[in-house]
Amino acid sequence: MKQSALNKAYAASSAIILSAAALAASPAQAVTVADPMGDFLSTYKGAQTGEFDVIASWVNYDADRDVFELSATMAGNISPTSLAAYVWGFNRGQGTAGFGNSLGLTQVLFDRTVVVNANGSIISGGVNVGAATIFGSTISATIAGSVLPENGFSKANYTWNLWPRFTGNSFNGVSVSGVSAIPDFAPNAVNAAVTAVPEPSTTALMFLGLGAFALLRRRAQR
Numbered sequence: 423m424k425q426s427a428l429n430k431a432y433a434a435s436s437a438i439i440l441s442a443a444a445l446a447a448s449p450a451q452a453v454t455v456a457d458p459m460g461d462f463l464s465t466y467k468g469a470q471t472g473e474f475d476v477i478a479s480w481v482n483y484d485a486d487r488d489v490f491e492l493s494a495t496m497a498g499n500i501s502p503t504s505l506a507a508y509v510w511g512f513n514r515g516q517g518t519a520g521f522g523n524s525l526g527l528t529q530v531l532f533d534r535t536v537v538v539n540a541n542g543s544i545i546s547g548g549v550n551v552g553a554a555t556i557f558g559s560t561i562s563a564t565i566a567g568s569v570l571p572e573n574g575f576s577k578a579n580y581t582w583n584l585w586p587r588f589t590g591n592s593f594n595g596v597s598v599s600g601v602s603a604i605p606d607f608a609p610n611a612v613n614a615a616v617t618a619v620p621e622p623s624t625t626a627l628m629f630l631g632l633g634a635f636a637l638l639r640r641r642a643q644r
Contacts, residue, residue, distance in 0.1 A: 453617045454480045455584075457608040459497050465525065467602040468588025472498015472559065473506045473540070476608040479584045481510065482619045483577050488567035490577075490616070492536065494584055494608075496559045504540035505590045508561060511535050513581045513613055515574020524601045529612040530583045534570055538563055546570075581613035 457476045468474065475497035482491040492510055500506065511520070511532030521527040537545045538561055544552040546569050554563035567577055588603045 453615070454478050455609050455614050457606065457610070461610070462605045463525070463601075463607075465601050466588075466605040467596050467598045468590065468593045468605060469505070470605070472496055473500045473504050474586045474588060474605040476584060476586060476606050479608050481580075481582050481614070481616050483567075483580070483616045484619055485578060486620065488577075490536075490565050490567065490570060491619075492538070492554075492561070492563040492565070494561045496561075496586075499559050500540055500556050500561070502541045502556070505588055506540050507587045507589050508538040509535050509585050509587055510538075511583050511585070512570055513575070514570060514572060514577075517581075517613075521601065527607065527611055530607060531581070531613055532583065533573055536563075536565060536569065578616060578618035580616045582616060583613050584608045 456478050459475060459477050462470050462475065473496050477495055477497050479492075479494040481493075483489075484491065494508060511517075511530065512534045513531040514533050516533045517531030518533065519528045519531055521530055535546065536551070538554045538556075539545065540556070542554045542556055543550055544554055544563055544565060546565070551569045552563065552565050554561055556562075570577065570580065585604050585607045588598055588605065590598060592598055
């Protein structure tokens, strides 16, 4: 009798946990934004070398740890002394089209930026908020959720865009500033969605399954 009850408990909790696993395997769990190589903006006046050209990027939000995970891969290696900086613009709910008038990018919306410098420092709101890992052509960074407080959207529903920036004052005798210092946007003309990892529903289902199994096991033992 006890074994039969335990089997039922195992079956019920397993079904819930398997449902959670199916959700976790959803394509929404790992969304990478690919960007064409060599698509420098015609307005860009800086160096057209690989470290200024985005080819892939993504942003995850881990609700369990309340952290954002940022990653980008460039077309060339990034030197610590490079004149490149990498700006993630986030729309937390009150984003405006900062490049609407200058570049016509009315769908690139942001109300807070996170800047990763070539030396690995991370700046947001004028404050150093951490350090990124830069290995070859890839940037990886984790920042606390408190760096990007909610501003109308929940954190899992933020959107973002990534643009490198040439940080020198001139290149080949030509002044570089403002939009002429921006070589690329990823995605090109719109924001991408933050990926919530793990999805809150997945985490809840897994805990529910484990709790159901423990409860039914205690009842069967009694």
